[in-house]
Amino acid sequence: MENNVQNLNDVPVAKLSDYGYRDYHVLAKIWKVVSTILVVVIIFMIYLSILIIALQSFNSSSDVLSFNKFTTYWYTHMFDEPSFATPVRNTFIISVAATLISTLVGTLVAVGIHYSTKRFHQKIMLLNNIPLLNADIVTGISIMLIFSLVMKIPGLEYIFGFPTMLVAHMYFCLPYVILNVLPKLKELDSNMMDAALDLGLKPIRALIKVIVPSIVSGILAGLIFAFTMSFDDFVISYYTTGNGFNNLSIWVYSSIGRKGLRPYVHSFSTLVTFGSMVILLAINFFMGKKGVKNGKKH
Amino acid sequence: MNNKFGRLAKPYIIWLYIFAVAPAIVMSFLIFTDMEGLDLANLKMTLDNFSQLGEKSTLIAFKNSFLLSVITTAISIVLGYLVAYKLFRSNFKNKFLILVILILPMWSNILLRTEALANIMESNNIVTTFLNKIFNSNITFPQLRGTYFSVVFGLVVTYVPFMIMPIYNSLEKIDRSVEEAALDLGLTEMQKFWKVILPMSSKGIITGSIMVFLPSLSGFAIPKILGSGNIVMIGNVIEELFNNMNYNIGSLLAMIILVVILFSITIVNKVDKEGEMLL
Incomplete structure (x- = not known):
């Protein structure tokens, strides 16, 4: 042992x-x-x-x-x-307007996409990626070309400026809202909507009372994304502005060019x-x- | 009932056709024509625009664009993965705050940020003069503005947040039990990373790479400011052409970029059907 x-x-x-x-x-x-x-x-x-x-x-x-x-x-x-105050004001007007409109419209579109057929869903999501992933310079030029053609319609010669820049900003803000809202809609219990309707709510009221409160975090995230993109945008604004309408980015760009940054x-x-x-x-x-x-x- | 809501998305697809699809058709048409601006009255059909592709300046711009954006993407993958992985492993689980940290710099103007970076790429700059005032010293920085390094540096620090977020999202989706299983089956921490975690987060890497590669490829402000004219990328050429009302050759180059982008979009759609990695 x-x-x-x-x-x-x-x-x-x-x-x-x-x-x-x-x-x-x-x-x-x-x-x-x-x-x-x-x-x-x-x-x-x-x-x-x-x-x-x-x-x-x-x-x-x-x-x-x-x-x-x-x-x-x-x-x-x-x-x-004063030459600085105007572009700053324009930047705020454009980005707040673009963000609010995109958030509202984007939420409705997302609800629409959620309740549409699978084929339509896939098609729209593919197209929805284009504004998101397309190069800023190509997006800017694309929208400029469309508006240049629209400009040829009599009476619309002076659309370049605020309206064109607003539309352009909405164009690239909407996908961010949609992509943030859709996943929240998917988490939603589909019976909730039916229950609301069975209980006699009109679809629009049901949307506001039942769906919106449960997806509010997605809407908020979309809003923050949209505002970030809109507030900081340079290239797309640069191509879609006109008639002396400047935002901060365009103003900074020209200031850098003439060494005028203070x-x-x-x-x-x-x-x-x-x-x-x-x-x-x-x-x-x-x-x-x-x-x-x-x-x-x- | 559901169809009623489904109708809400219909106007949006028309909107996308107008602003995302129609311009591509217009541009494809412009490629084969020759005119000043959009002067449709004096339009000529031609194939001359394609000869621009053989020009040395265009070739150099394409080479610079592809080279610099590939380098930028590669560096961003390494750095972005590191940050995403460390954030994922840390006790810091507040995703909203992580997002805030990453997008906060974007709230100040991109041109102003690039100009600030260009500033410290000069040998005598705001930081050296500030330090010299405090320490009564005589520090100078290397003159980097106008070099490839400065452009790549600018691209990486501007776009790396777009790499971090998708990778973080994909890491978050990995089931904890899969990692435990890998360890139980005898893998070391190192093997677990290479054989389990990295492949499972490849979706995030692909999405992030595209989010970094595309803006680096097509941007024109960063190379213009940080390259100070020495480094011309394809975005600079397109900007110049459109400023000179040469929409035809400009469209041709823009279409080439668009083709690269559409190719990338199909890749994103394959790996990420719902676009859940993007944000």
Whole structure:
């Protein structure tokens, strides 16, 4: 008995590596640190331009390439230049109008797609991808060509400007709303609608009272996407504007061309970034609260 | 009843035919004609527009576009996957906040952002002067504006968020039990990643690649500002042609891009029938 135990101690003990396993513990730890640093660097790079814009906005010199002294002057004198105030106003008008119309129309269209035949569904989803994936420059030129032809109709010579830009923005905003709303509709219990109708609701009231509340998060996401795309758009606006109607992007583009960028533009941009961050965090906060409430209910 | 709601989508398909399909027909027609702008009265049928494709400037622009957007996409896949994977593995599960982090930069003007990047690509710029003021030093950056590096850098940082989101979405759909099964069956963490997770998230990679590749291929503002005239991409050529009212050759080049895009759309439709990866 005793002999056996002693012998066992002499027997070489197999290590994990003998079974083909290798110890990656140290490597895994190093990788964890390295990858975390990399992720932070990448996020930093995504935000690099925003940080530079912020730095430029506090620059007392109007030379964008050299920092002189720290100042908040530009924040209080943002719209002193009237040529800047107009494009900013236009940008807001266009993107708010395009977003609201697209959200409303897009939601209705999504409901329509949801209740249509499978073939129609596939066809419309294929076409719906075109505005989403098409190159901005091709979309811009396409819409410009259509409006150039429409312009040949007598009485419509001066459509280029606000109306054309609004239509163009709606064109590329609608797919975002539809793609955000459709998945929510799919999660919907199809009996709910039937129940509402059986209980005597008119279809439109049923839509507002039953469907819309259950897809509101999709509508909201679509709205945010649409606004993001519309507010930031340059290329499509550039091709569909006319008659002196400018938005911020077009104004910035021509300012870069004639080296006319002044720090008040950067102040405006920084305020927009900060403002939108606050709004989005607020939305997140309230959505989070609502989520908890719903969770308790069920 | 359902048909009544189904009718709501009908006007939209007409709208799509007008703005998405009709222009392609108009452009295909313009390719074979020669006129100033859209002066339909003085229109000539011709095949001369195709000779532009042999021009050296066009070929260089195409080469630059394809090369730079392939490089941009490749870098974005690696970096985007890393970020998406780390976010997915972290305890940070608030998808809305992740989305916010990624789309927030897009709320400031893209041209202003590109111009800001171009700014720090100069040897003496806002950051060096700022640092030199604080530390009383004499730092300069390398002069990068106008190089391929600056254009690729601009493209990657602008479009990598479009890669992160689809990959994150596809990672989220992987069933936890599949991963457990892989480990139970004796795969190491490394093998599990290469053999299980990566193939299962390939949908997201494909969608993300297209979302990055297409805007990089066709963009004209980023190469114009960051390339400062040295690097001409196909978007710049098209812009120039349309500014000079040369709609015919412009349409030809635009149609080539459109064909690439339609090809990509069919791929997206194959891998992602409901468009659920896109957002």
